[in-house]
Amino acid sequence: MKQSALLMTSSASPLTEAQLLKHGGQKHGKAKSDGAVLLPLTSLIDAFSIIVIYLLIGTQSGGLEKDIPNKLNLPVADASQILDKELPTIRIQKGSYYIGDKLVAVRELGNALNEVRKSFSKEQSVELLIQADQAMDYAELDPILRAGSEAGIQKLKFAVLPKQ
Amino acid sequence: MKKDLNFEINILPILDILSVLICFLLLTAVWVQIGTLSTQQALGDNSTAGAKNPPSLWIGVAENGNLQFSLRDVKVKTNLESSVAAQNSAVNWNALNQKIKTLKTQIPELKTVVIRPDAKANYGVVIKIMDQLKQNNMTDIGLSPLG
Numbered sequence: 001m002k003q004s005a006l007l008m009t010s011s012a013s014p015l016t017e018a019q020l021l022k023h024g025g026q027k028h029g030k031a032k033s034d035g036a037v038l039l040p041l042t043s044l045i046d047a048f049s050i051i052v053i054y055l056l057i058g059t060q061s062g063g064l065e066k067d068i069p070n071k072l073n074l075p076v077a078d079a080s081q082i083l084d085k086e087l088p089t090i091r092i093q094k095g096s097y098y099i100g101d102k103l104v105a106v107r108e109l110g111n112a113l114n115e116v117r118k119s120f121s122k123e124q125s126v127e128l129l130i131q132a133d134q135a136m137d138y139a140e141l142d143p144i145l146r147a148g149s150e151a152g153i154q155k156l157k158f159a160v161l162p163k164q
Numbered sequence: 165m166k167k168d169l170n171f172e173i174n175i176l177p178i179l180d181i182l183s184v185l186i187c188f189l190l191l192t193a194v195w196v197q198i199g200t201l202s203t204q205q206a207l208g209d210n211s212t213a214g215a216k217n218p219p220s221l222w223i224g225v226a227e228n229g230n231l232q233f234s235l236r237d238v239k240v241k242t243n244l245e246s247s248v249a250a251q252n253s254a255v256n257w258n259a260l261n262q263k264i265k266t267l268k269t270q271i272p273e274l275k276t277v278v279i280r281p282d283a284k285a286n287y288g289v290v291i292k293i294m295d296q297l298k299q300n301n302m303t304d305i306g307l308s309p310l311g
Contacts, residue, residue: 080199
């Protein structure tokens with residue numbers, strides 16, 4: 001008598017086999033005879049996959065955090081707001097100024113911030129994110145305030161670490 | 165000839181890869197979330213003649229931690245100039261907090277603060293002052309460039 005192909009697949013499904021960890025890939029008969037341990041692996045793989053996806057998404061969304069160099073000690077603040085969008089970033093590190101990852105000389109700050117301003121439309125208000133070490137002098141921040149003002153950037157956000 | 169559909173998938177390498185991936189992601193993940201403090205630059209004078217300025221507080225920050233307070237455009241009769249002396253060559257944070265609270269009680273509409281640090285004033289201290297002001301509902305905080 002002819003058997004249904006569907007019936008055959010269900011009775012000897014490869015997935016059923018895949019769910020079981022077999023001792024050394026041995027055949028059914030022998031595995032039964034020497035008491036091989038059978039572990040249901042499907043749920044374990046599910047859990048692993050979910051963790052991998054979660055970690056992949058979690059590490060990709062925090063793009064700005066990765067830009068902070070290890071040696072830069074940001075100040076800590078209680079009343080900070082979480083950064084929710086990408087902003088043009090200027091970093092002050094050991095007396096040098098970086099816009100994005102590009103080193104900019106102090107006398108060129110005005111031109112560089114002008115370029116940043118031009119990359120936005122006139123109606124948009126431009127905000128600048130400043131990353132600086134908490135130990136630096138205020139005098140090192142002054143050129144950014146002046147250059148930003150000349151470029152028409154008046155809103156500044158200072159990067160801080162939220163207090164835990 | 166009948167084809168045998170009964171085959172075994174070797175799952176152990178997949179598990180190995182997944183485990184290595186998890187370990188890698190856990191080790192390289194940066195969990196620090198960045199926060200921000202917003203300010204406006206206090207440069208130039210855009211006020212028009214006759215326009216009413218809101219009451220404002222100007223705070224001078226000295227290198228040694230002394231703070232100088234100056235109130236402007238306030239209607240309440242109060243001492244317009246005052247200061248908070250440094251404690252052990254650092255800002256007296258308790259006194260500063262108390263001072264802001266007192267000013268806020270005397271002048272509830274006071275929301276504008278301009279910070280004027282010295283060139284040698286510490287950036288971390290300036291940020292901490294801004295933080296204390298934000299905590300006391302001072303919403304419009306400005307930073308003044310060096311004179």
